[in-house]
Amino acid sequence: MKLTILGCYAATPRTITNPTSQVLEIKNHMFLIDCGEGTQVQLRKNKLKFSKINHIFISHLHGDHFYGLIGLLSTFMLLNRQTDLHVYGPKGIKDIILLQLRYSNSFTPYKLYFHELRSKESEVVFEDKKVIVKTIPLKHRIYTNGFLFAEKKGDRKLNPKAIEFYEIEKCYYPKIKSGGDIVLSDGTLIPNDKITFDPIQPKSYAFCSDTVYDEKIIPIINECDMLYHESTFLESEVDLAERTMHSTAKQAAMIAAKSRVKQLILGHYSTRYDSILSFKNEAEIIFPNVLLADDGCSFEF
């Protein structure tokens, strides 16, 4: 998995910072997560081939998380994109996009599917053979979801030496990979773990922005490999965080610790602070593995 941060600052785009948007590369997918104003330019700057984006996940309908969507969809139109495009987001996203296309008398040459979300419980929004995406219901001023992106457990790996030793034919490989035992021609049963290795441990990434401190998300993001949790404020502004339904760096770290995730990425910083290093310092008191998101940086895990 590779996560590229296109923008990770709160509120308004500025000359040096961008509102929320991320690209997650996972099992041949390029998922776009949120799409603040200027996202298409950030995609270009980061040399991400955005024709590969087929699924866009929008957390909520505050502008700094979706004002760039209509522009990106229009650019796909100008580029004469043909591939289906899926947008997952709160109820309303379809209205907003279609109204603008209607007034500009535009029709996308590609099929545009909206998957509007209303549930307050976690639900599966995307699934294929290798990946599953679930919502993480968040508590914010308006209806908001984070998203949990999880690789599925892959096939067991063949042990080439054992396969050769028992002279197992190729036609049995799929059965063995999916965990089946083998009976040899003389009737001997070879249990699966004698001829295979464990598959690579599947990875998971949880995106949680924007949200107040909320322990209800812990069972959903539990033990994930990488957690992006918003930290709009420092603990010195904890009252403001509560009032605006955002989190502090300390609170993000508490969620990371209680969820026993492997690593925490902080982001969605208010632009009131001179340096984002204070966010890391504050979080590290609670949780050891803290990374700082910044526009244009990427993380592989």
Next chain:
Amino acid sequence: MKLTILGCYAATPRTITNPTSQVLEIKNHMFLIDCGEGTQVQLRKNKLKFSKINHIFISHLHGDHFYGLIGLLSTFMLLNRQTDLHVYGPKGIKDIILLQLRYSNSFTPYKLYFHELRSKESEVVFEDKKVIVKTIPLKHRIYTNGFLFAEKKGDRKLNPKAIEFYEIEKCYYPKIKSGGDIVLSDGTLIPNDKITFDPIQPKSYAFCSDTVYDEKIIPIINECDMLYHESTFLESEVDLAERTMHSTAKQAAMIAAKSRVKQLILGHYSTRYDSILSFKNEAEIIFPNVLLADDGCSFEF
């Protein structure tokens, strides 16, 4: 008058070019003309104090001319703007903005007035003591207006020597400035032109984007000081220009020549061309005073 080009390229924003937006400073007003995606960042880059913008003119509802508007209005909200804001644009602009504010559960702390345009004839959309703004109906794929920004003729200037010579009292100055004659205490009539100079000649600026070649605009923009006329294409793509209802550089120059304007600014270039110099070369064959718009440049006149 000072015109700053924030963006002057067609279609999609890129790392090095921006979609249409301009700021016109005229008689203490800072008018924003069109507002493509990224306009608020361009305003910051060009160090324009955007709290001074009270009037925004939108030519048409193609994305490259207004996708930045909702972001700018939201930023005004976050900055707790209190001053009234007026948006002039095609019917639909109000729907589009209010729908997005509604879904984000946002309310502007400032009064937001929409002046929706439907007329196919030129009409006055703004007027105060010193400035008048009229629409320039353009022919494009959807309902589109250019805008003519004209200074009003100012007061006549007092001739200090003559005023002193005739010993005219201050209380008569307003009457004299507005063109009135004076009768001295001995009954002598002093005609206005003996005690005043002509006022400075008022200037005008015509913004015409997007449009096919259309001579109907000539009477409206006639003899204006500065004309911005779109030139999406070069004459080699004249068929494409007609099909997409855009203009070539040659056509823009023909409009400038027939309207006997003083200067022509070209812009709204398609990004298919390597250099914009070819636009100037093509236009100068028809019309001598050609300037090239480019993002971040400004013109004083």
